Amino acid sequence: MKNDRQNQLLQIINEESIETQEQLLERLQARGIKCTQATISRDIKEMHLIKEPAGQGKYRYAVSAHRTKLNFAEKLRTIFHESVVSVDAAQNLVVIKTMPGLASAAASALDGMEIASKVGTLAGDDTVLLVMRDMISAEDFCAELKEMLR
Numbered sequence: 001m002k003n004d005r006q007n008q009l010l011q012i013i014n015e016e017s018i019e020t021q022e023q024l025l026e027r028l029q030a031r032g033i034k035c036t037q038a039t040i041s042r043d044i045k046e047m048h049l050i051k052e053p054a055g056q057g058k059y060r061y062a063v064s065a066h067r068t069k070l071n072f073a074e075k076l077r078t079i080f081h082e083s084v085v086s087v088d089a090a091q092n093l094v095v096i097k098t099m100p101g102l103a104s105a106a107a108s109a110l111d112g113m114e115i116a117s118k119v120g121t122l123a124g125d126d127t128v129l130l131v132m133r134d135m136i137s138a139e140d141f142c143a144e145l146k147e148m149l150r
Contacts (some may be wrong), residue, residue: 005033005041010063013049017060021124024061084149085126089142094130096145103128117141 005028011016013029021040026037044051045062054060083102088095098106107123110130117137122129132138 002043005035005039006047007035009040009043009047013061013063017054017058019051019054019058019060077109079105081149084145087142087145087149089135089138090136092132092135094132094138094142096128096130096144098126098128100126102126115141 003027004021008028008031009024012024012031016027017077018024018027021037021044024059025037025038028040048064049061050064051059052062083098083106084096086097096106096110097101103123103126107121107128110118110128111121117133118141119131119133122131130141131140
């Protein structure tokens with residue numbers, strides 16, 4: 001239901017110039033989708049829609065150029081959160097144990113994060129190895145990951 005509504009919303013803003021959430025609500029209802037303005041507002045935020053100039057002082061809803069990257073990053077964070085079993089640090093290394101077959105997805109999520117102290121990432125089947133610049137960075141990052149996974 002949510003996916004259908006959001007797909008319809010994207011189709012509407014691609015087909016015509018929509019300036020307000022009320023217009024979106026009307027168009028969705030005309031297509032048989034029942035929702036509220038608050039739901040549309042949440043969809044706009046979740047889908048990273050923006051308002052862009054449409055000329056003559058008017059604005060219209062559009063898809064942000066960064067939407068694909070943002071949605072991909074969020075999906076990777078979800079995969080990371082759901083796949084990690086344990087996290088531990090030793091010297092300048094962080095070892096992350098995952099469910100079998102999910103280490104490369106977790107490593108990809110870590111590579112998508114901007115971690116200044118990370119030197120590199122290596123993934124096996126159920127283990128990710130992060131090489132950090134120093135021992136303190138490894139311990140701090142390990143603590144951050146443990147907190148994030150709670």
